[in-house]
Amino acid sequence: MYAAVALVVFMCLTATTHAEHHQPCHAPNMTGVMSVMNLKGEIKAVGAFTYDSMGKKLRFRSNESHPINTSLGLDLLMFFEEGIFYEIDSKNQSCEKKALQCTMHPLDIPDDAKFYSTITSGNPSIEGEGLKVNVWTGSMPDSKGHYTMSVTMGCLPVSTFYFTESTSFLFSNMDIENEIKDPDLLVVPSFCQGQPLEETPEGTVNSFLNEFM
Template sequence: MRALVLLVLPVLLVCLSVGCLAQKPRPCTSPPLLTGSLSVSTQNEKLGAFAKYTYDALEQRIRLWEFGSYNNKTFHLDVLLLYKYGVMYKINYRNQTCCKKHLHRGFHPLAVPQDASLLGQAVLGSSSGPGQGVLVNTWTGQLHMRNTTVKYMSTVTEFGCVPVTTLVHSSRDGWMITSFFNNVMGLSDPQHLIPPRFCDDAKLEEEEGEEPATFYSFF
């Protein structure tokens, strides 16, 4: 009997370990404080841009320094989005000017929706040795945005739920892909999420015309 217990116990331990490791991935929420860079491009080639970002889900704030091309016209964008106050600041440090506009969209944290479907799990890089790859999960589903429904695919790291890529499909632009890189958990400079002093006297303005479909368009 003792020999049987000694034989069964290791098998149970192995089964329990494999069971824990083989748990099905679940939808997750990204870290509430992130700093990093991203690129954005659309299938119809109207938009191609790079940006640095600072993201604060706790206070619902996003800062973007973005440059790129939209409809064959180059643009530079420095925006501070303050969702709690419903305002957006467009900042120009060179001219020391600031435009303050209504922010009509609600804040949506970086997260995999709870009703998302898992497409699969993969290793970016190599799984041959420790530290040579990153385990990621890819999810898909539909979102209701701007009075329409769009398809999405989102890839995040298995550990930490750090965003890697997000694809959103719309009838106007086709697929829009956002790729995140150089992500750091935390705020490199909290002052980036506070309007500069020359914005103190800025008055609310009404939006005019079509703006580039940038990263923040989907928040």
């Protein structure tokens, strides 16, 4: 686990190829698996995700299709365009509807991200043994932190490292398919429809990232 985090940091510190003409790309529709790990090497969550790039919607369900011994069991339906999200409990047929104060998430490059470098992980001289990625960086004003995001040439997010004053997390994406395999996952469940918007306590910042902190 530590090796994975060290690799991300090493990649960011040693890459030397810079360019000013790169513009942030936007990921396509995706279905895949996401894992979340902190700097202590603890896996916070592993789960399936479905992402609608055009509609800016995300469903993440941990410990369901990929059960492991983690501290978090989440079922989140995020509507970034509308600025709301649902915490869903399908077992008990209940949910909580909340406002999003921050729409940052690890499946799309923010428009204000800065291009850092293009690097190749693995051996570029052997076919199938190297992965070429673009590295993007940026700040997180809400938490006084920064992020480093690695994406493929086709704009598929491979990993995102968020580091703040209080904690740091590595989001890794695997088994990505460029399609929405189950559109119903991005629809508000019937038992959540009509749910009132909960008040956000003063000083609270609701976001996809904060669900893992």
